[in-house]
Amino acid sequence: MRYSRQTRFKPIGETGQTRLTNSKVLVVGAGALGTVVLNHLVRAGVGFIRIVDRDYIELSNLQRQMLYDEDDVARALPKALAAKEKLQKMNSTIKIEAIVSHVSPGNIGDLIADVDLVIDGTDNFATRYVLNDACFQKGIPFSYGGVVSARGMTALFRPGHTCCLRCMIKDTAGSNETCDMVGVISPAVDIVGSIQSTDALKLLTGNTDQIKQALTTFDMWSNQNMHINFPQPNPDCPTCQLQQYPALHMHDMQETVLCGRDTVQIHHYDSMDLKFWDQRLKSVAQTQLTPFILKAHVSDDVHFTIFPDGRVLVQGTEDIAKARTLYDRYIGS
């Protein structure tokens, strides 16, 4: 009964539904796009979904990240865990795995090893290229999605059938506008996430001939939309042609500027015991400890958010040197 309206839709039918039950999908990022995609795929009955997200929920997320509410903000829950909690109530018959982590060349191999599709819900090209390269190395389809202001774009890349993200988007230099800087409206997110979800349903139910071989782009505010057909793969593409997968060979940087968020992420050398650090920082900072994160306000304009996996967000600066100084002063290496 649960899926009766979906199985009555002829291109899916009972056969397609069984295929969905047997499918495994990785969704990277449980923010704006990720929550739209997760909502659709969980309700549709995809049998196994792995969610990876590095962040926790903040008030400014609620305008567009549809799985979260004010209670989640108050609890400062990591997005992956809050998403799993909500999604499992929508559909208890599927398996959902939540991982609070930063996706990197070091862990992407394990994260994608057993999945049929990888869906991009990230907000940066560094991570997208890691996903693109890992997917083409392993022969796994990759759904790309991006939204900023009222504009969105999306495409489903399939190793062996289409070019890859690198061939399609050669120059990302002009794309460094972020939602944090120029904003984003929620309906634009819904559309990209819904196209990604529809592509997922087509792919997982075996309706691959219905998948558009193009990059779909639109601007909701100026009422424009466009399909840019996939080019032939670039013969020099280091990913889909030369099989070098450069993004997988980049060393994880210890410091990363989270663009437009006034934040620098620093990797501690080891995992971090939040209770220990709460005790230690209490004398110099106002702390807030949850089972999942520790926040420490060291001054009016700077605070740390510490994750058990060893990541420290220094919030209040985009200057790596300044962040490193604060980190060394309060946490130390």
Ligand SMILES: [Zn+2]
């Ligand atoms: Zn390529």
